[in-house]
Amino acid sequence: MTGRKQLRVSRRLDMIDDRIVKIRAGPEGTAKEFSVHEAILRESSPFFRTALDKKWREGRSRRIDLPQDDGEVVAAFLDWSYFKIIASRPVSPPELPMDDGEFDFLARLYCFAEKVLVPSFADDVIDAMALKTDDVAKDGTRTFPSHSAITLLYTGTPSGSPARRFVCDMYCEFGISAWIPKESGLNHPEFLQDLVRAALGDHPRRSTNKHSNYPRRRKWHKCGPAEEFLQLAPLGERAGEAS
Helix, strand or coil: CCCCCCCCCCCCCCCCCCCEEEEEECCCCCCEEEEEEHHHHHHHCHHHHHHCCCCCHHHHHCEEEECCCCHHHHHHHHHHHHHCCCCCCCCCCCCCCCCCCHHHHHHHHHHHHHHHCCHHHHHHHHHHHHHHHHCCCCCCCCCCCCHHHHHHHHHHCCCCCHHHHHHHHHHHHHCCHHHCCCCHHHCCHHHHHHHHHHHCCCCCCCCCCCEECHHHHHHHCCCCCCHHHCCCEECCCCHHHCC
């Protein structure tokens, strides 16, 4: 049966046992430590499964150090590993739509999913992003990933990542020009390339032979376009008939 998670599975007597692993996340001085069932880690992630191999120091000491990873991100991943939920909502979300940091946090979760090799976690993060875009505020508006969330995603994912396609689709379908920061340093160059490709994708309405451009030439003049020149003209219209 497709479309739903498998309900009936083989019996697993050793799924949860008393073997505990310590995970220390974050830089020295501010690191957070978590106690996790080894079986849960092994079940959830090939990354942790390999790290816990007895031939590695982490496997022998039953301690995994993640100094480059944020403790809140690791905590959210562990929440998901146990309960299959995405704990990303702010504790006190604003009433009106604004950049409350959730998209940034979700982007970091997605990048962590890439690191620990858990595609099902990545997919659930995308589901959470999609749900957030569907939230409608009291004033009827919705929010979408900002340039900071997009930069995080593009920095932590490879070319062709589904997360990259998601943000490009959101911008193509719902975006306005104001979403693109004027400061070039705030825009990830690969995102702009992907966005242009997505916007110029195969559209049936486009044809190189569909209309003539000369009659609307003043749209691109420095001296100011006239309104009558902004409309598309049939290809059959003679250029000499234009003013």
